[in-house]
Amino acid sequence: MGTGVDIIFKIAAIGIITAVLYQLLKNSQREELALMTSIAGLVVVLLMLMQEISLLFSTIKTLFGL
Secondary structure (H helix, E strand, C coil): CCHHHHHHHHHHHHHHHHHHHHHHHHHHHHHHHHHHHHHHHHHHHHHHHHHHHHHHHHHHHHHHHH
C-alpha cells in the first residue's frame, strides 16, 4: 500500500478529524452520534491496519517459503 510514514499520517489525520467531530457533537448535546462517530473512526483505522497486517503476513510467507 503505502510507506510506513504515510500510514502513520493517515491514522493521525483520521484521529484528529474524529476527535474534532466528537467534541462538536458532544457539545451540541448529541452524545449518541458522537459515540458512533468515534466508533466509525476506530473501525476505519482497524480496516486500514488489517490490510497492512495482511500484507506483512504474505511477505513473511513468501520470505520463508510457506
